[in-house]
Amino acid sequence: MTSEFDADTAISRVAAGAYRAEVSSRWNVADKPNGGYLLALALRAATAELPLPHPFTATAHYLRAPVPGPALLDVEVVRAGRTHATAEVRLLQEDTEVLRALTTFGDLGTLSGPTHVAAGPPDFPPVEECLTGRAAAMPDGTPVAIAERFDMAVHPDTLGWPRGQPTGSAQVGAWVRLVDGRDPDPLMLAMVVDALPPPVFDIGAAGWVPTIELTTHIRALPAPGWLRVWVTTRFLQGGYLEEDAEVWDSEGILVAQSRQLARLTGWTQQQH
Amino acid sequence: MTSEFDADTAISRVAAGAYRAEVSSRWNVADKPNGGYLLALALRAATAELPLPHPFTATAHYLRAPVPGPALLDVEVVRAGRTHATAEVRLLQEDTEVLRALTTFGDLGTLSGPTHVAAGPPDFPPVEECLTGRAAAMPDGTPVAIAERFDMAVHPDTLGWPRGQPTGSAQVGAWVRLVDGRDPDPLMLAMVVDALPPPVFDIGAAGWVPTIELTTHIRALPAPGWLRVWVTTRFLQGGYLEEDAEVWDSEGILVAQSRQLARLTGWTQQQH
Numbered sequence: 001m002t003s004e005f006d007a008d009t010a011i012s013r014v015a016a017g018a019y020r021a022e023v024s025s026r027w028n029v030a031d032k033p034n035g036g037y038l039l040a041l042a043l044r045a046a047t048a049e050l051p052l053p054h055p056f057t058a059t060a061h062y063l064r065a066p067v068p069g070p071a072l073l074d075v076e077v078v079r080a081g082r083t084h085a086t087a088e089v090r091l092l093q094e095d096t097e098v099l100r101a102l103t104t105f106g107d108l109g110t111l112s113g114p115t116h117v118a119a120g121p122p123d124f125p126p127v128e129e130c131l132t133g134r135a136a137a138m139p140d141g142t143p144v145a146i147a148e149r150f151d152m153a154v155h156p157d158t159l160g161w162p163r164g165q166p167t168g169s170a171q172v173g174a175w176v177r178l179v180d181g182r183d184p185d186p187l188m189l190a191m192v193v194d195a196l197p198p199p200v201f202d203i204g205a206a207g208w209v210p211t212i213e214l215t216t217h218i219r220a221l222p223a224p225g226w227l228r229v230w231v232t233t234r235f236l237q238g239g240y241l242e243e244d245a246e247v248w249d250s251e252g253i254l255v256a257q258s259r260q261l262a263r264l265t266g267w268t269q270q271q272h
Numbered sequence: 273m274t275s276e277f278d279a280d281t282a283i284s285r286v287a288a289g290a291y292r293a294e295v296s297s298r299w300n301v302a303d304k305p306n307g308g309y310l311l312a313l314a315l316r317a318a319t320a321e322l323p324l325p326h327p328f329t330a331t332a333h334y335l336r337a338p339v340p341g342p343a344l345l346d347v348e349v350v351r352a353g354r355t356h357a358t359a360e361v362r363l364l365q366e367d368t369e370v371l372r373a374l375t376t377f378g379d380l381g382t383l384s385g386p387t388h389v390a391a392g393p394p395d396f397p398p399v400e401e402c403l404t405g406r407a408a409a410m411p412d413g414t415p416v417a418i419a420e421r422f423d424m425a426v427h428p429d430t431l432g433w434p435r436g437q438p439t440g441s442a443q444v445g446a447w448v449r450l451v452d453g454r455d456p457d458p459l460m461l462a463m464v465v466d467a468l469p470p471p472v473f474d475i476g477a478a479g480w481v482p483t484i485e486l487t488t489h490i491r492a493l494p495a496p497g498w499l500r501v502w503v504t505t506r507f508l509q510g511g512y513l514e515e516d517a518e519v520w521d522s523e524g525i526l527v528a529q530s531r532q533l534a535r536l537t538g539w540t541q542q543q544h
Contacts (some may be wrong), residue, residue, distance in 0.1 A: 056512070057485040057533045059331040061358050061374050063351045078372055079335045084484060086333050088360075088372070100350055100360070102333050102374050104484055104533075113511015113536055116475050118442060170390060203388050212356060212376055213329040215487045217533050219509050235526050237491050239385015240328070242529060254507050257514060259531055261329045261376075261489050264385055 003182035004149060005191070008037070009044045017075045019045045023093070025068035027191075028145040033066045035211040035260075036194025037146070040187045042089040042101040045073035047187070050085045050105045054186045058103035059215040066091075066098045078102075108186065108221045121248035122230045127153040127175045139164075146195060151177050161201045170199040170233035175226045184222040184249065192229060193245040193258035199233045200241055200264060207266040209241075216258040225250035239264050275454035276421060277463070280309070281316045289347045291317045295365070297340035299463075300417040305338045307483040307532075308466025309418070312459045314361040314373040317345035319459070322357045322377045326458045330375035331487040338363075338370045350374075380458065380493045393520035394502045399425040399447050411436075412478075418467060423449050433473045442471040442505035447498045456494040456521065464501060465517040465530035471505045472513055472536060479538040481513075488530040497522035511536050 008024035027037035130153035155173035247256040280296035299309035402425035427445035519528040
């Protein structure tokens with residue numbers, strides 16, 4: 001059986017370097033497809049064109065609001081070397097460019113250089129002591145279809161705002177896996193870095209947090225099973241903020257890092 | 273008098289969206305122009321084409337080794353909106369693409385949204401208690417021309433390896449200003465995030481650390497005077513590493529954040 005993620009990132013070749021895809025509404029927040037999901041779709045097209053298998057680094061600039069429905073992916077191979085290969089992907093809907101991505105691929109299965117790691121995974125209670133349940137809608141009733149794509153077990157010190165108790169600290173941590181049991185791989189990681197609710201909501205902000213740019217580094221092939229995802233915002237300045245995500249696999253290895261620049265719009269300070 | 277940085281990022285228009293530049297050897301490490309300097313040059317060309325003044329986010333993929341000498345900058349305006357404008361820049365030398373960048377611009381002078389900051393600048397001793405002097409060569413004699421472009425005052429707990437005493441922690445912090453007194457601005461910040469020696473050298477690594485991809489967010493207009501720059505590597509995995517830089521201005525405001533993915537090559541473990 002094809003997993004939801006694989007079905008919703010399927011592409012079909014229509015010409016040299018050109019692919020057709022269907023942007024699914026299953027990864028929506030309100031009526032907007034999630035940005036990480038769109039980048040994963042772009043990376044699927046890059047994978048089809050590049051001689052190396054895995055995205056090492058991928059950046060997307062979000063140009064216009066995407067919609068569920070047909071999309072065209074145009075891939076340009078910028079450089080194809082033996083160790084690294086770079087591509088550009090443009091995602092178009094109704095002849096309008098919605099997203100542009102730059103990505104450099106390599107082979108995570110052949111890394112042989114030195115390893116020296118200065119930080120371990122964040123301290124998480126076991127899954128069964130975390131907060132479970134799928135919040136398929138925001139407190140104001142806005143539907144969040146993407147929440148139904150995951151089993152999530154939220155670190156109890158984070159994500160207080162859905163319970164009316166913002167923690168005051170812009171951090172969200174959760175155990176995460178796809179609800180249909182599909183194990184993580186590099187493309188799934190490129191999506192999951194953007195799958196948690198915005199940490200800024202826990203400092204009392206409400207509004208919309210559209211991503212301007214998202215960059216993800218895939219640092220290792222993930223082991224099967226639960227991921228630990230930790231997302232932090234430290235600097236909300238003049239309405240702009242960064243979201244830094246780290247993803248750790250079930251063996252405690254850092255498998256992805258991401259940072260996005262986003263803008264908080266429609267801000268209303270909540271009472272708390 | 274034109275500053276070194278402005279002289280070495282000067283461009284001249286040769287056609288619609290096309291600019292000629294001269295890559296200076298003054299920003300070299302060994303015989304290679306610094307990656308942050310090249311990105312600043314690309315952003316100078318983007319500035320000439322976009323209707324908004326400042327890079328909010330910029331990503332460069334380094335495709336081939338650059339050399340000092342003539343370069344052509346090709347700018348494509350991807351989208352020009354009222355609040356954000358996105359461009360792509362290709363830097364070519366001898367008809368070969370050396371760097372490709374994606375950048376989204378805005379106006380840092382008009383930010384009016386909320387501010388909530390969770391971290392202050394790192395704890396630095398005053399300039400006069402830091403380690404000064406310009407290391408214009410590596411211990412092995414490799415020339416480092418870029419070091420002569422700055423006054424630097426290094427945090428004494430960091431950068432032990434040039435003194436034969438690696439600290440064991442992959443962090444470098446320094447007070448930094450341009451040697452000719454030119455004050456920081458967004459383009460200078462896009463260069464300075466990449467101007468310090470690789471933090472990984474302080475865990476006993478020696479070698480070459482070529483950047484694969486560098487992304488910088490400019491978060492505020494910097495005040496005149498000294499910058500505090502702090503660069504950290506936490507994850508060296510299979511020979512690949514991230515370098516995270518934060519830049520704080522003289523008023524203690526975070527003005528830039530960057531992350532790069534780089535590869536440690538020619539690794540030799542040093543005795544210490």
